[in-house]
Amino acid sequence: MTGEDAAGPRRVVPGRVRRRAVRAVVAAGLVVTAGLAAAATLGLGGTGSGGAAPSRTGPAATATVTRQTLIQSVTLLGEVGYGAAVPVASTASGTLTWLPEVGRVVRRGQALLRVDEQPVVLLYGPVPTYRSLAAGLKGADVRQLERNLADLGYPGFTVDDSFTSSTATAVKRWQEDLGLPETGEVEAHRVVFWSGPLRVAQRLARLGGSATGDVLSATGEVRVVSVSADSGEATWATVGVDVTVDLPGGQVSAGRVAAVGPPGAGSGGASGPSGASGGDQAATVEITISLPDQRALDRLERDVRLDAAPARVTHVLSRRADVLTVPVTALLALAEGGYGLEVVTDGGTRIVAVEIGLFADGRVEVSGDGLAEGMTVGVPGA
16 A cells, blocks of 8 residues: 555545635545544454454444445636736837727737837747847847748748848838838837737726836636645646546536646746745645637637636546445454454454555545455444
8 A cells, every 4th residue: 555545535625715716625634533433432353354243233334345446636626717917018108099908819910009009019939128129139039030020921031140131121021011110120119029829818008198017918818727726735736737627517628737836927928927925825826727628618608608717627646446445434443453344244243454545535445355345344433
């Protein structure tokens, strides 16, 4: 029997509600006090191989030894959405004249906002804009810009770290299509780099106000399940762990842990926050579950609103297939140590010593000489 086999059963542990997400976790062990107390009261012992039955009538209740698969799992409740929203900042000076609507997805090459009626364009990449780019400059930000120009259909240069005259020619063609002055130079305030397509979560600035600062918050475009949990409840959660997700409408989806971190760290662009600290948040983790079958979610949303809908996330901690099990309350504490079962037969009862394994859903894996499927055992704790 491994340490994992002796772990506790699946049960729900109440916790604080975070974003209407109630959490439940599996305990590390299972209390068998009721059965053990009953054994002590009855003065039951055992020889380890089946001693004489105590001089009393049969047990108050009985159960059957069954053969089944025991599954120990942890369940957390969260909600469907697009992950934690991250502020998006503009460095442009001027008047904010346009912002996309909440829920709109902005892609590479599209306007993310307009300042004095001129577009600020979304491009993809991990390096935040920190300088204007022009001929003669070199660096990772130059390569990032050139990769975007090439992907947008503006060829004629080599994608590398050098901003050449050929790069400037491509920039001029791009500026012409955007309706901007054809300077061949990319001003720092004219673009915002993000990790990919951006979905507007909230407008943070008003039209007619200053365009400098956080203008909106955004997430990725892919639906995920977000779960907030106390750190002690989520020790199992690491990136890549498989889970199952119960969605509204009875649909079950495969999922996988995509990120584990402090609140607000589950989504974002190149310049998103690194996380929160202190106080209550220090003991809280945000688990982001990816849902590979996005088409199934699209179909489901025709009938069920998924935005902020509750979802139940289950991860299997341990599985024992084809094992003998009894109710936990059937276990007896033997005088010489260990555990036993009171086996009931037509001729009376006897105590059989057993080894215990996995606990799950109120039952426990047992094994021992002479123990077989279908046997009747006493349940003093019933």
